[in-house]
Structure formats: structure tokens, C-alpha cells
Amino acid sequence: MPSFGAATPASNDKTNQTQEKSGDDPESDDQDSESQQAELPRISPVIERIPFDPAQIDTEDFEIILFAGLMSVEDFGANPVFGGRFAYHASEDFFLEAQYGQTTTDPTSAETLSSLQLLTDDQRDLSYYTMSLGYNVLPSEAYLGRKFAFRSALYVLAGAGSTSFAGENHFTVSFGAGYRFLINDWIAVHLTMQDNMFDSELSGEKKTTQNLQFQLGLSGFF
Numbered sequence: 001m002p003s004f005g006a007a008t009p010a011s012n013d014k015t016n017q018t019q020e021k022s023g024d025d026p027e028s029d030d031q032d033s034e035s036q037q038a039e040l041p042r043i044s045p046v047i048e049r050i051p052f053d054p055a056q057i058d059t060e061d062f063e064i065i066l067f068a069g070l071m072s073v074e075d076f077g078a079n080p081v082f083g084g085r086f087a088y089h090a091s092e093d094f095f096l097e098a099q100y101g102q103t104t105t106d107p108t109s110a111e112t113l114s115s116l117q118l119l120t121d122d123q124r125d126l127s128y129y130t131m132s133l134g135y136n137v138l139p140s141e142a143y144l145g146r147k148f149a150f151r152s153a154l155y156v157l158a159g160a161g162s163t164s165f166a167g168e169n170h171f172t173v174s175f176g177a178g179y180r181f182l183i184n185d186w187i188a189v190h191l192t193m194q195d196n197m198f199d200s201e202l203s204g205e206k207k208t209t210q211n212l213q214f215q216l217g218l219s220g221f222f
Contacts, residue, residue, distance in 0.1 A: 060185070060186055060221035060222055061088060061089045061090075061221075062086075062087070062088055062089075062221065062222050063085075063086070063087040063088075063089065063095075063188070063219050063220070063221050063222075064084065064085070064086055064087075064219060064220055064222070065084060065085035065086075065087065065190055065217040065218070065219035066083075066084050066217060066218055066219075067082070067083055067084070067085065067101075067190065067192070067215040067216060067217030067218075068080065068081070068082050068215070068216060068217075069081050069192075069213055069214045069215035069216055070213065070214050071101070071103045071126075071211065071212070071213035072211065072212045072213070073103070073105050073126060073165075073209070073211050074200075074209040074210055074211055075108050075109075075202070075203060075209070076105035076106055076107075076108055076124075077105060077106035079103045079104055079105060079106060080103060081101050081102070081103040081213055081215070082101065082102060082103075083099065083100050083101030083102060084099070084100055084101075085097055085098065085099045085100075085217070085219075086098045086099075087134070087219075092136065092139070093135060093136050094133065094134065094135055094136075095133075095134045095135075095136075095155075096131070096132070096133060096134070097131070097132045097133075097134050097157065097159070098129070098130070098131055098132075099128075099129065099130045099131075099132065099161075099174075100127070100128070100129045101127070101128055101213070102125065102126065102127040102128075103125075103126050103127075104124055104125050104126070105124045105125075105126055105165075106124075118202065119166055119167075119202075123165075123166045123167050125165075126163065126164065126165040127163070127164045127165075128161060128162065128163040128164070128172055128196055129161045129162060130159045130160065130161030130172060130174045130196070131159050131160065131161055132157045132158060132159025132174060132176075133157070133158055133159060134155050134156065134157045135155060135156050136153045136154070136155045137153075137154050137155060137156055138153065138154040139151070139152075139153040140152055140153065140154075142181060150181060150182055150183065151182040152179065152180060152181045152182065153179070153180045154177070154178075154179055154180075155177065155178050155179075155180060156175075156176070156177050156178075157174070157175065157176040157177065157178065157192075157194065158174070158175050158176075159173075159174050160172065160173050160174065161174065163196060163198050163211075165200075166200075166202055170198035170199060170200065171198060171199075172196050172197065172198045173196075173197045173198070174194055174195065174196050174197070175194065175195050175197075176192060176193055176194030176195065177192070177193055178190055178191060178192035178193070178215075179191045179192075180219075185221070186220055186221040186222070187218070187219070187220055187221075188218075188219045188220075188221070189216075189217070189218060189219075190215065190216070190217035190218075190219060191215070191216060191217075192214070192215040192217065193212070193213070193214050193215075194212070194213050194215070195210055195211065195212050195213075196211045196213070197209065197210055197211065198211070
């Protein structure tokens with residue numbers, strides 16, 4: 001009788017060979033893809049370094065300000081004031097400033113009513129100088145439309161100096177605040193309010209006078 005079980009090994013061998021062939025195909029595909037990738041050219045980045053001179057870096061730390069405004073001298077009215085300021089910006093936050101200003105005062109109300117002259121014409125001229133420390137409280141940017149942006153900063157000032165008025169020199173303490181608006185990298189506009197305080201006895205008794213001033217200034221950095 002024929003043995004049907006004898007053909008089983010042969011069929012198994014054919015199946016195994018088919019599986020081996022089918023199993024070899026993915027490996028050969030991977031090798032082909034790897035060889036194709038190896039044949040692709042590699043592109044190296046080209047970095048062009050731009051030479052520069054550190055001495056040409058813009059470091060405009062000094063600022064000169066010319067200003068005009070109104071100064072209200074206590075008991076002597078509000079009058080035009082003119083002067084200048086010189087600042088050194090030690091950092092982005094702090095700066096040192098020297099200021100000089102002068103104005104001519106009006107007669108007091110007592111002089112006007114009594115026709116008495118308390119001061120000569122020369123004594124009515126007031127001049128002062130102060131040394132102050134400034135701090136940029138709120139550096140920011142101001143936008144004009146969608147295309148233009150300008151750097152700006154709100155700053156505070158505090159310092160001391162001397163005031164020459166009525167033939168005497170008075171120790172002066174100064175406080176103030178301002179707004180700096182940069183038109184470009186070296187021109188700026190300043191709006192400043194200050195109070196110069198000094199002791200005076202012109203009214204007959206010693207008192208601390210409050211002398212407010214409002215300034216509009218134009219500055220240049222160098």
C-alpha cells in the first residue's frame with residue numbers, strides 16, 4: 001500500500017524554502033535603500049564670518065541737554081527758565097547728571113501793594129546748579145503707527161546743589177521726574193518736572209521754599 005506520510009517531509013522542505021525566500025526579501029530591500037542613501041551627496045553648511053572692529057561699536061554714554069521752560073519761585077511768580085544739563089549714562093538703568101539753570105523773578109505781591117522794593121534788579125536774577133543721580137524706572141518703546149517704534153524711558157532724579165538768589169547762596173535739594181523720547185540713536189526730547197528746595201528768610205521768617213519748574217529739552221548723545 002502506498003504510504004501517504006512519506007511525502008510530508010518534501011512538502012515541508014518546499015514550504016520552509018518559500019518562507020526563507022520570503023524572509024530574505026525585506027533584508028535585501030533594506031540593504032538597497034541603505035546603499036542608495038550612501039550614494040547621495042552630503043552638503044556641508046558654509047558659514048561666512050563677518051569681521052568687525054570692536055572700536056566701532058556705538059557706545060554713546062554722554063548726553064548734553066538744552067532746555068527751556070517755566071520756574072515758579074515761591075513768592076516771586078512763575079518765569080521763563082533756561083539752562084543746560086550734562087549726563088553720563090553709567091549703565092542702562094543709572095546715570096549721573098549735572099544741571100545749570102537761570103531765571104529772573106517778578107516782584108512779590110507785598111512789593112506790588114506797598115510799592116517797596118525788597119530786591120535790586122541784580123538780586124532778582126536766580127541761578128542754580130545741581131548734581132543728581134538718575135534712574136530709568138520704566139524703559140519702553142513708543143509706537144507711531146505700525147511702522148515706527150521709538151525708545152523711551154520714564155526716569156527719576158534726586159540730588160543737591162546751590163542756588164544763588166537775593167545776593168545769597170542757598171544749599172539746595174532737588175527732586176524730579178522726566179520722560180525721555182529718543183527720535184533716533186543720538187537725539188532725544190525730554191519732558192521734565194523738578195522741585196528745587198532751599199531755605200529762605202526773605203519773608204521775615206526762615207522757611208523752606210518749594211520752587212517747581214517744568215522743562216522741555218532737546219538732547220544729543222555722543
